[in-house]
Amino acid sequence: MPGTYEPLATTTGTGSSTTVTFTTIPQTYTDLVLVCSDINAQTTDIGVRFNNDSGSNYGRVVAFADLSGGPQTFRNAPGNAVYTTYRDLASTSDKLVFAVTHIMSYSNTTTVKPCFTRTQTVGGVGPITTMMIGSTWFATPAAITRIDIFSTLNNFSTTCKFTLYGIKAA
Amino acid sequence: MANTYKLIATATAGASTSSLDFTAIPGTYTDLLLKVSGRTTDTSQIRDYFLLRFNSSATGYSRTWLAGYDGSNVTSGAGITETYGFCGGINGFLSLANTFGNAEIYIPSYASSVQKMYNADCSGGYNGTTTYLMNIANVIWDNTAAITSISLFPANGSVSSPSGNWAQNSTAYLYGIKNS
Numbered sequence: 371m372p373g374t375y376e377p378l379a380t381t382t383g384t385g386s387s388t389t390v391t392f393t394t395i396p397q398t399y400t401d402l403v404l405v406c407s408d409i410n411a412q413t414t415d416i417g418v419r420f421n422n423d424s425g426s427n428y429g430r431v432v433a434f435a436d437l438s439g440g441p442q443t444f445r446n447a448p449g450n451a452v453y454t455t456y457r458d459l460a461s462t463s464d465k466l467v468f469a470v471t472h473i474m475s476y477s478n479t480t481t482v483k484p485c486f487t488r489t490q491t492v493g494g495v496g497p498i499t500t501m502m503i504g505s506t507w508f509a510t511p512a513a514i515t516r517i518d519i520f521s522t523l524n525n526f527s528t529t530c531k532f533t534l535y536g537i538k539a540a
Numbered sequence: 541m542a543n544t545y546k547l548i549a550t551a552t553a554g555a556s557t558s559s560l561d562f563t564a565i566p567g568t569y570t571d572l573l574l575k576v577s578g579r580t581t582d583t584s585q586i587r588d589y590f591l592l593r594f595n596s597s598a599t600g601y602s603r604t605w606l607a608g609y610d611g612s613n614v615t616s617g618a619g620i621t622e623t624y625g626f627c628g629g630i631n632g633f634l635s636l637a638n639t640f641g642n643a644e645i646y647i648p649s650y651a652s653s654v655q656k657m658y659n660a661d662c663s664g665g666y667n668g669t670t671t672y673l674m675n676i677a678n679v680i681w682d683n684t685a686a687i688t689s690i691s692l693f694p695a696n697g698s699v700s701s702p703s704g705n706w707a708q709n710s711t712a713y714l715y716g717i718k719n720s
Contacts, residue, residue, distance in 0.1 A: 375545035380719040405571065405719075407648035433676075435606035435616030468648055468657055468678075488646070488659045490678035500604045500659075500678035531649070533570070533719040535544070 374538040375403070381533075383526025390526055392517045392534050397477040399536030404471040406519065409530045418471070419518045420483065420507050430505035467492050476514040483507040483514060544718040545573075551692075551714075553578075553706035560692040560712045567651035567686055569716030574645040578630045579707035580694035585632030586666045587673055589695045590643070591624035591702050594656065596689065600682035601625040607675035621682075623700055624693065628662030628675040633707070635666035640710065650687040655680060690714070 376399070379392050395402070404418075417428075433443045469489040476483060487503040507514075519532060546569075551560040565572070580588040587609075603626040604618045619626070630641035641664030650656065663674040692712055693702040 375717070377544055377719045405648065405717075407571070408652070408654050433606060435604055435618070437604060437618040437620075441606050441614045441616040468659070470646055470659065488661065488676065490657060490659060490680075492657075492680060500606055500676050502606075502676050529654070531719075535717075535719075 374399075374536070376536045376538075378402075378534045378536050380531070383528055383530035385528045386525055388522070388525055389518055389520040390530070390532050391519075392532075393515070395476070395515050395517065395534070396536065397513055397515070398538075399477070400475070400539040401537040402473040402476050402514070403535040403537060404469075404473065404517065404519075405533045405535070406469045406471075407467070407531050409467050409469075409526070416519065416521055419520065420509075420514045421512060421516050422518060423507070423509050425509065427509040428505065428507055430503055432501060432503045434499050434501035436499040473514065478511065479513050480511050482509070482511055544569075544716070546716045546718075548572075548714045548716050551712045553708055553710040555708055557706045557708075557710070558693070558704070560706060560710065561689070562691075562712075562714050563689045565650075565688050565690065565714070566716070567688070568718070569651070570649070570719040571717040572647040572650045572687070573715040573717055574643075574647070574690070574692075575713045575715070576627075576630075576643040576645070576692065576711070577640045578643070578692075578694075578710040578712070579635070579640045580630060580632050580696065581705045581707055582694065582696040583633045585697055586634040586671055587629050587664065588632035588697065589662075590627050590630050591693045591695050591699065592627055592645075593624055593691050593693070594681055594683070594687045594689070595685060596691070597681070597683060598623045601679055602682070603677055603679045605675055605677035607673055609673035610671055619699065624702065625658070625679045625681060626677055626699060627660040627692070628677050629664055629673040630662060630694070631664050631666055631707075635664070635671070636668050639665060639668075640707075647687065652686070653684045655682060655684055656687060657681065
């Protein structure tokens with residue numbers, strides 16, 4: 371049986387940093403799955419960057435619903451420098467608590483990189499937002515060797531858990 | 541090889557099965573993943589949905605969901621402190637014969653002492669032409685106990701009083717995901 375859905379690395383927040391980083395990602399898998407859970411710090415806007423690229427090279431389409439309103443969608447055309455796979459949260463009291471991101475063909479050097487994310491954010495009462503996000507890293511095609519998950523406000527607490535899995539097609 | 545994405549158990553509906561049950565779930569994984577192929581016997585529904593309970597608990601489930609169906613229709617909803625965890629759409633008795641809806645439910649940190657939650661993604665085609673649905677749902681179970689059992693119920697159109705049975709050969713697979 372081929373080795374697939376292998377845990378490549380697991381880390382937690384430090385309580386003193388707004389960023390969690392996976393480096394030296396092996397290029398021997400087909401796709402990646404990034405699971406973020408127990409994110410209980412108020413982190414406001416959360417983003418993911420590939421290969422430490424902070425340029426305006428990310429775009430996304432989002433569909434979501436929450437306790438207070440009907441279904442909504444929005445789009446950020448390529449040019450957004452901050453957000454990749456996760457939503458900018460509505461307020462500082464919101465929390466991204468759980469996200470699963472699928473990153474396809476991450477080691478390909480000839481195509482841009484698409485991702486798909488399912489997330490849940492909560493406020494104080496219940497699951498305020500359910501969300502799915504399609505996003506793409508539009509930079510000059512390159513293999514993804516590094517992933518940064520970052521918060522634009524508070525540090526990731528030590529309870530925040532991040533795991534990167536490798537998916538192999540053969 | 542890492543001991544991850546391992547099949548823990550399978551539950552398959554027989555001729556009269558009101559719930560698909562997983563018990564004695566080991567606490568040795570990081571997350572759980574449920575895959576469901578299901579259909580209900582509710583004779584009033586072309587598209588039904590299904591619900592769950594953790595540890596047989598009847599309290600503390602809150603949800604938000606978003607659905608697209610039958611072309612360009614989009615809807616959403618929410619509920620708090622309910623008695624069942626909402627999952628989403630699945631085929632009812634009036635849907636095309638022998639068609640089953642699909643669902644995937646991801647449950648992170650199921651064995652830890654944090655509040656429990658899950659993503660549920662469901663889809664199905666119900667008459668082969670114009671009636672179909674996909675939905676995403678997120679649920680929080682306001683409970684910090686480790687999840688040791690899961691039961692899946694056909695809703696029969698009710699989020700609070702599910703009834704009826706799973707159609708025969710409806711199947712649920714429970715996988716364990718381990719991060720080391």
